[in-house]
Amino acid sequence: MTHEPHCHDFQKGAADALNNDQLQELLNRTLKNGFQKKRLNGMARLPEYDQLRDQARDLKNHILDHLDAYLERFELEVQKAGGHMHWAEDGDQARAIIGDICKKVGAKTVTKGKSMIAEEIDLNDYLAEQGIEPIETDLGEYIIQLRNELPSHIIAPAFHLSKNQVAETFREHHQHLDADRSLEEPTTLLNEARKELRDRFLKADVGITGANFLVAETGTAMIVTNEGNGDLTQCLPPVHIALTSIDKVVPTLEDATLLLRLLARTATGQEQSVYNTFFTGPKREGDLDGPDEFHIVLLDNGRTELLGSEFRDILRCIRCGACINHCPVYGVTSGHAYGWVYPGPMGSVLTPFFVGIEEAHLLPSASTFCGRCQDVCPVRIPLPDLLRNWRNRAFAVGKPGGAQRLALKVWAMLAQRPGLYHVTARFKIWAMKSLAGKRGHFKWFIGAGGWTKARDLPAPQGGTFQSRYQKGER
Amino acid sequence: MEQISPRIGLFVTCLVDLMRPSVGFAALRLLERAGAEVVVPPEQTCCGQPAYNSGDVEDARAIAKTVIEAFEGFDVVVAPSGSCTGMIVEHYAKLFENDPTWKARADNLSGRTQELTQFLAQHLDLNEISAQFDGSVTYHDSCAGLRELGIKDQPRKLLATVDGLVLKEMDDIESCCGFGGLFSIKYPDVSGAIVDKKASNVEAAETDLLSGGDLGCLMNVAGKLKRRGSNVRVYHIAEILAGMTDVPALGEDEA
Missing domain, CATH: 3.40.50 (Rossmann fold)
Known part of the structure; x- marks a missing residue:
């Protein structure tokens, strides 16, 4: 799946999602009674949850203030442990570094743990072009790789698919298996994927994972998974590459555990993810397993620019997905409508930065500003403020334009001229009321056709408050 | 309950002004019942959210100034809307980060402004x-x-x-x-x-x-x-x- 952004098509993507009854049913069922409920349960078992959020926010702010120092320490420790450190300014550099490492060992296949950074730099397409077969090993990523789709959620890539759709996908792609096998049970699907992947794990030449956190004091990278696929990707092939970004560094192991306590609970309501894997350097003498070579590819991709911008707070993000799970817009559009790698509120802050505001200007305005994203964020990112910053930038480059901009400007002009405003308001309401007569609502109204497609438009009572008040009504 | 008889400026909000004046009259009655002298300044229009939420900072700032001026001199400003009150209380000051004079006036209005149910629950004898x-x-x-x-x-x-x-x-x-x-x-x-x-x-x-x-x-x-x-x-x-x-x-x- 190519990652050419199509964020300018948000309206169409949203319409496709709204017309997809199966998807709507899935979203209804799995957000509120799934992710949202699990988070509440996770929080309920941790009375100090809110204090931890404050600590996590302060910790991340401290890290961002001293990012250079912690990254240099991390590099030093990685090298001390026998690992290789690669700094990549952008996606091109990161891809080339990974391509070189793979070529040096003559890699034919690469197993991959789930990595949003790999999605960000479109790594799979690049590897395929180099004649290297990438194999996703996270169940969700595996499914969408078979279907040639983008992830629709940062922690649940195949969130948009039903069990039956997964079964269909497996029948189509696992044609060497008995066509009449039953794929009713989720566990059957899981077992089938596990069997298909087992051989791939053993034969892979290189394993590529992401990293949830990088520990500066020890040069350790760590990942959380619930399937154990990250471990197998990391320790079975002779070469392990951890592809990650500069905002993932934390000073100490203790700091990593603070964020881990919040991450699992906020994302899935778990006390901990099932597998918390810390890896430091390559296999040492006497180690039973582990890679012979260990590489960290550390991507910037503009993050240092974000650091100095009004979007700095988004670098606190630990990719838990809570803002996505609680966003009313995501709740009906799902992830693909957003048109690139990161969906939902955090995505609408990040995406314009990566693909440009001209391309992505619809995303920051695709929010009701209900504020629930900020409410549930474990590191207290003021997401509505950041979305607003993008709206300001979009307006400055002429978005929205056309009739929308004109209407805004007319309204703003009137709002600054109370006298003219009240005369205009009186006339407008007189006209609307005349059209309504005794009817309390419109089924259609000029200029509000979008609104009345979905719901009626209540008619005005008649007369503006100001005109009635001035006449002495109380 | 705090016993006061403040001079209240009622910000009816543009939607109430246009679509449903009865909400404004209801607010007026309730505030008067709380023992307040209530004035509806005619210089009020809209709180500026359409401009502010569309990224039109310049117009939002100009509209905020109109509102700040309209409600100067009242002990309390009350609006029958959480979102318009939120705009004044939480956001006006942000519009004047680089303008100390207006920022002070925005902060001052922010400190005097309450949403209707906030005010009533605090001040009305139930x-x-x-x-x-x-x-x-x-x-x-x-x-x-x-x-x-x-x-x-x-x-x-x-x-x-x-x-x-x-x-x-x-x-x-x-x-x-x-x-x-x-x-x-x-x-x-x-x-x-x-x-x-x-x-x-x-x-x-x-x-x-x-x-x-x-x-x-x-x-x-x-x-x-x-x-x-x-x-x-x-x-x-x-x-x-x-x-x-x-x-x-x-x-x-x-x-």
């Missing part, structure tokens, strides 16, 4: 409400009021004083109705799908009335309820508290 409504009501917490101003208990405390009124909470109560001001115009289908969920939660609460503190949200949900053929009637909380449920409900035909 025995004074003496409204009656025989029926059940479910209450929608509008997002700005809930999350920017922390309004949750105040409207419930006020509704509890209404004779005959039974409050029944709906499911998924803290989720947005999908209005979002211009959001509902710019993304009408997405907004329509969100409000459909809200309307179905309202219906499932099986009440006679839906109430809330923000006219925009209420127009959105009332419009959806009407389209779904629901019989749930929609009133702003000020109308219920002022005993004004004899006027047609939002979206309802005149007799």
